[in-house]
Amino acid sequence: MDRIFSGIQPTGEIHIGNYVGAIRHWVELVDRYECIYCVVDYHAITIEHEAASMQKRILDTATVLMACGLTPDRCILFVQSHVPEHTELAWIFNCITPLGELERMTQFKEKGRQHRHNINVGLLDYPVLQAADILIYKAGYVPVGEDQIQHVEFCREVARKFNTRFGHTFPEPQVLLSKAPRILGTDGKNKMSKSMNNTIGLLEPAEAIWEKLKTAATCPHRQRRSDPGHPEHCNIFTMHQAFSKPDEILDTERNCRTAGIGCIGCKEILFKNMIEEIGPIQTRVKEISGKPEFVTEALRSGAMRCRLIVGKVMDEVRSKIGVKSEWLAG
Numbered sequence: 213m214d215r216i217f218s219g220i221q222p223t224g225e226i227h228i229g230n231y232v233g234a235i236r237h238w239v240e241l242v243d244r245y246e247c248i249y250c251v252v253d254y255h256a257i258t259i260e261h262e263a264a265s266m267q268k269r270i271l272d273t274a275t276v277l278m279a280c281g282l283t284p285d286r287c288i289l290f291v292q293s294h295v296p297e298h299t300e301l302a303w304i305f306n307c308i309t310p311l312g313e314l315e316r317m318t319q320f321k322e323k324g325r326q327h328r329h330n331i332n333v334g335l336l337d338y339p340v341l342q343a344a345d346i347l348i349y350k351a352g353y354v355p356v357g358e359d360q361i362q363h364v365e366f367c368r369e370v371a372r373k374f375n376t377r378f379g380h381t382f383p384e385p386q387v388l389l390s391k392a393p394r395i396l397g398t399d400g401k402n403k404m405s406k407s408m409n410n411t412i413g414l415l416e417p418a419e420a421i422w423e424k425l426k427t428a429a430t431c432p433h434r435q436r437r438s439d440p441g442h443p444e445h446c447n448i449f450t451m452h453q454a455f456s457k458p459d460e461i462l463d464t465e466r467n468c469r470t471a472g473i474g475c476i477g478c479k480e481i482l483f484k485n486m487i488e489e490i491g492p493i494q495t496r497v498k499e500i501s502g503k504p505e506f507v508t509e510a511l512r513s514g515a516m517r518c519r520l521i522v523g524k525v526m527d528e529v530r531s532k533i534g535v536k537s538e539w540l541a542g
């Protein structure tokens with residue numbers, strides 16, 4: 213069975229962009245692939261972070277993933293720092309990565325602008341650690357949102373460089389995009405992202421979600437209720453495509469184009485469908501939060517299963533680059 217790897221940062225709030233762009237897709241893939249999903253805490257420290265709340269954020273993130281259906285009977289779920297070989301492989305990859313390639317990465321430039329006072333080496337090196345995450349499992353596919361395509365392409369490049377220099381070791385993994393790979397925020401302009409303050413949280417109460425949807429940007433060309441809308445320019449319609457049933461999507465599109473429905477009416481339908489889908493997840497999060505050992509046990513066993521895989525791969529890598537000392541074991 214082909215192997216899948218993907219990861220999510222424990223940033224404190226999983227939003228519906230993360231959910232429809234990645235997590236829901238991860239759940240769909242578990243029956244067809246051997247899936248390994250990771251809470252990437254070492255990526256999360258590339259921007260300033262609060263150490264005191266890190267454990268809570270890691271466990272909260274894992275709780276949501278499990279509530280969405282990523283339980284240990286269906287996939288491997290673990291925390292990146294519990295398998296330190298990821299950072300070891302990242303160091304090795306550092307030594308075959310030209311600096312210029314990292315400086316050109318879009319996300320580095322964006323994050324550099326957002327965190328001018330803290331442009332640390334880890335931020336620059338972020339894609340190298342991500343490449344190590346993926347390649348250490350020799351994963352064939354990486355389900356991510358559109359913003360991560362460049363990082364996966366970079367990962368393929370790292371695999372190529374390593375293979376050329378040290379002999380074939382890693383496959384070149386391919387991106388798998390979900391059907392909603394790019395969700396904009398409530399501002400209708402920027403990607404939904406915690407740093408842009410434009411998110412709808414997966415765990416927010418229904419009333420709070422409605423308040424955000426009510427004022428969320430729609431088609432910029434539609435000024436009055438009587439103006440025909442352009443769903444292709446409307447982030448609310450993109451969300452419909454992620455949450456509504458096919459016939460409702462068609463109806464909404466038609467009614468928007470003919471001004472048969474106003475933006476509020478359109479948002480009401482979206483809200484109903486969104487709550488129908490995320491309501492049960494919120495209920496499961498509450499249930500699982502009452503049994504924290506269910507989560508910690510899943511993460512502990514996940515890390516153990518990963519260590520079995522990465523031990524063999526790192527042996528092969530150390531041997532190929534010439535740092536494996538056979539005499540050490542004896």
Ligand code: TYM
Nearest residue numbers: 218219220221229230233234252342356357393394395404
């Ligand atoms: P993170 O935590 O920023 O995002 C997790 C996933 O959510 C997707 N996503 C979105 N999809 C659609 N619309 C949005 N507005 C939106 N915002 C976020 C992201 O594309 C991602 O799939 N760098 C990774 C974490 C990572 C990783 C890995 C991923 C570390 N190592 C190895 C794959 C393989 C990230 O962006 O996490």
